Amino acid sequence: MSVQDVIERIAASYSVSSQKALAEALDVPANNISSWIQRDSVPYKAVVKCALDTGADLHWLVNGEFANAKLADKPQPKGKALYDEILSTGGRPVLRRILDAYGFQMQKDLGDLLDISSGTISTWVRREFFPGDVVVTCALDTGVSLNWLATGKGEMYPAPAPAVESEAVLSIPKFRLESGELKEAGNWALDCSLAPSSTEGLNFIEGLNAAWLVDTSAQKIGNGRWFISIDDALDVFDVVRLPGGKVRLTNNAVDFECGVTEIAPFGVVVFTLEKHV
Known part of the structure; x- marks a missing residue:
């Protein structure tokens, strides 16, 4: 010294x-x-x-x-x-x-x-x-x-920028929708501010011109946008419940009615991302 x-x-x-x-x-x-x-x-x-x-x-x-x-x-x-x-x-x-x-x-x-x-x-x-x-x-x-x-004031070395808290980003499974089947495609980072209150069962599914955040924990079908399995082929439909245990399914390709027992819900769509180019 x-x-x-x-x-x-x-x-x-x-x-x-x-x-x-x-x-x-x-x-x-x-x-x-x-x-x-x-x-x-x-x-x-x-x-x-x-x-x-x-x-x-x-x-x-x-x-x-x-x-x-x-x-x-x-x-x-x-x-x-x-x-x-x-x-x-x-x-x-x-x-x-x-x-x-x-x-x-x-x-x-x-x-x-x-x-x-x-x-x-x-x-x-x-x-x-x-x-x-x-x-x-x-x-x-x-x-x-x-x-x-x-x-002579302050820290001798500048404080590093605060890191983004890992809790702010949720990693969820990502899939590609191909010919009615889901193909694993790694993981997708979801900003937790966009997630529903329950994050269990969330999946990100990417299609040809759109992508969807899907909550697969929801199985009681109701009005809204859903991933539906018909004869083991998945597709996205806007669903309207009708009297007598029936539902109306609509998307860009079809519009029809059927019994609710004739379809199998895969999950409800939380939000849709559309591609415009």
């Missing part, structure tokens, strides 16, 4: 550049910071206080490794307030974050990588300058959060 590096990370977390400002943030006498450097030791309570005050990860504060580190999210200023905040974090705090993002220990390593002279980097520290072009380059180069590099 480099005491100088630990102090710089604490300062970066507080977004301060001077030892005096850091001492004020830690609520210690101004000469304590230089004493820590001379003794090559930082009181652990100072590190803990920084973590509690800023949300900085203890692991990162102590050794600079931040695979799981983040800083506490706070309301983000906008416009000029944000611009002023970014400029106020120039100099050593932003340099410290850049070095840690690249995993460098020395300013020379950063200079060699970006072909920037050591004098230029030292000028950033001396003048508390915010090197915006280097910050953007570092964010693109390392994947570290631009918000964290620029302000």
Whole structure:
């Protein structure tokens, strides 16, 4: 552990550049910071206080490794307030974050990588300058959060986009209707928002010019669109119940009446997808 590096990370977390400002943030006498450097030791309570005050990860504060580190999210200023905040974090705090993002220990390593002279980097520290072009380059180069590099706030690595919950998609059997018979055709992904309250017995059946979501758990035939088996051949019909135990079956090819006992329901159609090309 480099005491100088630990102090710089604490300062970066507080977004301060001077030892005096850091001492004020830690609520210690101004000469304590230089004493820590001379003794090559930082009181652990100072590190803990920084973590509690800023949300900085203890692991990162102590050794600079931040695979799981983040800083506490706070309301983000906008416009000029944000611009002023970014400029106020120039100099050593932003340099410290850049070095840690690249995993460098020395300013020379950063200079060699970006072909920037050591004098230029030292000028950033001396003048508390915010090197915006280097910050953007570092964010693109390392994947570290631009918000964290620029302000010291937020997560060091952007949070991944939330994955689509598997519960939102239902995989159901898919079939092709060929000459009155169903042929297995894998599975079909159904958005659960389109599914009925009961998903048991759902099948997706694809025909020549249309496809249907079919609930095979429904077996008591009634008015509506149904898959019907007639003499062991399946087809889709619009069904109307008639008195005397009869039904009227209609589709693009036929329109006829028969007894309800003369047909076998395969399932009720939940919705129809039609092809127009």
